[in-house]
Amino acid sequence: MEPTTHRSELPQGRVATIMGFAFAAFAVWIFPPLLGGIGMVFGGVAVFKGDRMGWWAVGASVLGILLGFALNALPQDVVGA
Numbered sequence: 379m380e381p382t383t384h385r386s387e388l389p390q391g392r393v394a395t396i397m398g399f400a401f402a403a404f405a406v407w408i409f410p411p412l413l414g415g416i417g418m419v420f421g422g423v424a425v426f427k428g429d430r431m432g433w434w435a436v437g438a439s440v441l442g443i444l445l446g447f448a449l450n451a452l453p454q455d456v457v458g459a
Contacts, residue, residue: 389429390428391426391429395421398417398421398432398436401416402414405443406446409446411443413442414439417439420435
């Protein structure tokens with residue numbers, strides 16, 4: 379009798395989902411339109427590959443863009459640059 383090994387497999391688009399969340403987080407501080415857009419693309423790729431969490435990455439990227447714009451609109455003495 380051979381021992382069975384169960385390997386938990388991630389959904390196919392999970393790496394793209396993780397990359398989407400990473401770009402969404404960086405979009406808050408560094409050039410929101412570009413990095414947020416890249417995060418949305420990664421989220422879309424994840425959804426296309428079958429990972430439903432990709433939609434969360436798309437939403438997080440939109441939120442990262444909006445937060446990035448809001449933080450950039452604040453005066454420098456409030457942000458503490």
